[in-house]
Amino acid sequence: MRHLKILEYALSSLLRRKYRNISLIAVYALTIAILASVLFLTYSLKLEASHILIDTPDLIVQRLSAGRHDLIPMEYVKTISEIPGVGSAVPRYWGYYYDSLSHSNYTLIGIDGDIPGLSLLEGRMPSAPRECVIGAGVGSMRIVGTGDTLALINSMNTGVVFHITGTFRSVSNILTNDLIVMSSKDLVQFFDLPAGRATDIAVTIHNPNEVATIAGKIRTAHSDTRPITKSEILRTYDAVFNWRSGIMLTIFSSALIAFCILAWDKATGISAEEKHEIGILKAIGWDTADILELKFWEGIVISLTSFLLGLIAAYIHVFFLNATILSPVIKGWSVLFPAFRLTPYIDIYQIFVLAFLTVTPYVASTIIPSWKTAITDPENVMRS
C-alpha cells in the first residue's frame, strides 16, 4: 500500500512539471530511437542476408578475367561435376539491369524450373518465352502486377515486352524484392550472352566438411576460377553490416553520451524547488528511503516511457518507413534497389543491453542527487 501511494505521488509530481518532463522525454526518446534504429536495421539486414544464404549453394564458381568477374565456359560444368564429392554443378544465368525509368537496379535471373526456397504470392512461374515473374519492389516501381506486361530494354537497345505471370512471396523481402525471373533462354537473349557461357556455376557438395577441399580442387582444375563458399559470403555480409553499424553506433554513442551528460547535469543540478520539496517531505515525516523511492519511481517512469516511445519510433522508422534516415549509411550501395520493406526481427538481448545503457544511468542520475539532499537534516526547510 505504501509503495503504491508513493508511486501515485510520483506520477502526480511528474504531471505537475509536465512541460519540463515532456521535453525531457522527447530528447530521451529521440536518442533511444536513433540507437534502436541502428540496432534494428543492422540486425534485420543481417538476418535477411542469412535468409538469402539458406538456399545458397555450397559453392559458387565464378570465372575471373583480369581480376574481374567474367562469364564462365559451360565445359567447366562437366569437369567440376566429375570431381569426387560434388553433388551437382548447375550453370546459372543472371545479371543486373538498370531501369532508367525508375532509377533502380533489378536482378534478372534465368531459370529452367523452380527456384528453391522461394514461393509465389500469386500466379505461376514462367513456362513460355517472354514470360516473367517479378518481386514486389519491381511491381511497385513500375506499377505493374500479375497479368500485366513489363517492358525492358535489352542489351541491343531494343524494347522487350514480358508478360508477368506471377509475383513473389518470401519470408525475406530483400531476397525477391528486386527480382525479375524469366526462362534461361530469354535471359541469354536479353543480355546477348555468348553461346556456351553462363554467369557462374552453382555447386552442391555432399559433405559440408569437404567444401574447402573441393574449392581447392576446382581452382587447380581451372586456375581462372574463383570458388566462393557459403561461409565466405556470410562473413562478408556480417563484416559489411557490422562495420557500418559500428560506424553508426560510434556516431550515435556520442549522442548518447551527450544525453547522459545532460541528464546528469539536470539531475545533479537539482532545482531549488525540488530541494525545498524534499526538505518539506522530510520535515513532515518522510524517510530518506521514501524520498529515494519517490525519485526512483519518477526516474523509472520517465526513462521507461522514453525507452518505449524510442523503441516504437525506431520500429516504425525501420520497419514501416524503411529506415529513411539511416538506410543511406547502413545499406550503402543497395539504395539503388527498389525500396524494400524489412521483415521485422528484434534481438531481445540487444534491447536489454540498450535498456541497461540508457535507463540505468538516468535513474541513477535522478536518485543520487536526491539522496544527497534527502540525507541532510530537514532543518533547512525551517529557515527557507
Added chain:
Amino acid sequence: MDSLIRTENVTKIYNPRKPDEVRALESATLNIDKGEVVVLKGPSGSGKTTLLSLIGCMGRPTSGRIVVDGRDIAKLPERFLTLIRRRTFGFIFQQFNLIRNVSVLENILLPLYPVDISFADMRLRGEKILEDLNIRDRMNTKVNKLSGGEQQRVAIARALINGPEIIIADEPTAHLDRKLSTDLLRILQDLNVSGKTVVIATHDPFVYDHPFIKRIVEMRDGRIQDIRLT
C-alpha cells in the same frame, strides 16, 4: 504534569571549526510539560528556530541531550527520528511550506503517504480535518490559488493529519494580518484544550501576549535568558 520535552545543555554549532562557524544555540536547558503552551520569544538570530527544530527532531545538537517522551533523540538513528517526527510532531512553518500546484487535499495528506493506511482512509481523515478548519470547500483547489490565511489553515491541517501530540509553530503569524492571526491563535488554543502540547517560536507581541500562552522563554544570542509564567 509529566515532562514531555527536556533539553539539557543543548548547544548547536553550524559549520564547526570552519571560518563561517555559527554558534546558534548555547547550553539551552528547558522542560516542556505535556499539555503546555510555550512561546520561544526573541529577535531574529536569537536561536529560537534552532531550538524549535532540534526539539522537533529536524536536526541534531552539537552537544547536550534532548529527551522527547522519554527518548534521547540525539542518539537515535535517522529513521527513528523520522518516525518520531511523523508520529509525535505536527509542524506549522513560517512560510507555510506547502507544495505548489498541488491541491489542498493532496497537500494535507502528504504525511500519510509513507504510512500504511488506505487511500480511502486517508481521504476520510483529510476531509474531516478540512471540515474542522472550515476549508473543506477548497479541498480541490491548488494551494497557490489560496489566500495567506487559507494557506495557513492548510498548513495546520497538514500538521494535524497524523494526530500528533506536539504542535510546533515557527513564526506562525509572520505573514498574517491581525484577524487571521486571531483565528490562528484560536485554532491553536482549541488544539491545546484538546490536549495537544504547543510550542511556538515568535517575536510577535500579539502572540506572546495572548492570554492562552502559559509560559514564555526569552532568548537572546543563542541563550535562554529568562523563563516566566504568564
